[in-house]
Each structure stands twice: as C-alpha cells, then as structure tokens.
Amino acid sequence: MGLDAAVRCRFWEEGRTRPCPFPQRIQLGTDLDLLELDLPWEGNEEMHRQFDRWRWHCCAHENMWLANERISNWSGVRAFQQALRSAGEARFSTLLAATPMASARAATQVDLDPMAPAPAPVTFREQKRRVRPSAKVD
Numbered sequence: 001m002g003l004d005a006a007v008r009c010r011f012w013e014e015g016r017t018r019p020c021p022f023p024q025r026i027q028l029g030t031d032l033d034l035l036e037l038d039l040p041w042e043g044n045e046e047m048h049r050q051f052d053r054w055r056w057h058c059c060a061h062e063n064m065w066l067a068n069e070r071i072s073n074w075s076g077v078r079a080f081q082q083a084l085r086s087a088g089e090a091r092f093s094t095l096l097a098a099t100p101m102a103s104a105r106a107a108t109q110v111d112l113d114p115m116a117p118a119p120a121p122v123t124f125r126e127q128k129r130r131v132r133p134s135a136k137v138d
C-alpha cells in the first residue's frame, strides 16, 4: 500500500468554481477532503459522472488538487524519517513534524518498531482508491 500527500484547493469554499450541477448534494468525502456527492453510486450513476466531470474542470486546478504527489509506502516514510533524524533532527524538525509519524508522536514504540501498525495519517492518505464500477475517466 502506498501513501499520497494531497492538498485540495479552496476555490469551492471561496465561491470561485464554475457552478456545480448539484450544489445542494455536495459533501466532503472521507478520502481526505475531496468533494463528492452525498448520493449512493447505485441509481445515481449519471449524476456522479456529471459531478466528476465538473470537479475535474471546475477551477484552474485539475480535479481541484493544488498538489497530489505519490510519496512512498510506509517503509519508505520510515526510512525517510530515519534519514532526517540521522542528518539532525533539530535541523529538520518542521519537516519531521509534518510527516505521518507526527500524529503518533506519543506512541513512541511505533518510532522504534518499523513493523508496528502505522498511525492514522493526518495530512497523508493511503493510495487505495475507490473505483466505481463504470466510472469514466476524462
């Protein structure tokens, strides 16, 4: 399983997107804060397709992402954190604080055991994407 880091733009919150075809049906998704419809896929397939097309092109940012980068897997994140600590934890304290480990700072056994279950990421998401059965990708 991989890890992505993503930042969605705030054009929706600022009222700067093109008009949404279903503004009263928008909700924040559970996968980070990607906007989605509050309707089940089943029975609303065409609305979801329209909404996905809107989201992809509603502002200057493709699919509303300011940034969306593949980071690594958990082993890679741990190796990166270890490299930062080896180079000087004080020098990279801001970067270390922003990595997923920061959300589990109190769980120090996780720091010592790279095989321990990973904490819930705060600003990172696992790269296990929901795939709709007949979703069309533009």
Ligand SMILES: [Zn+2]
Binding pocket: 009, 010, 011, 059, 060, 061, 064, 065
């Ligand atoms: Zn945008």
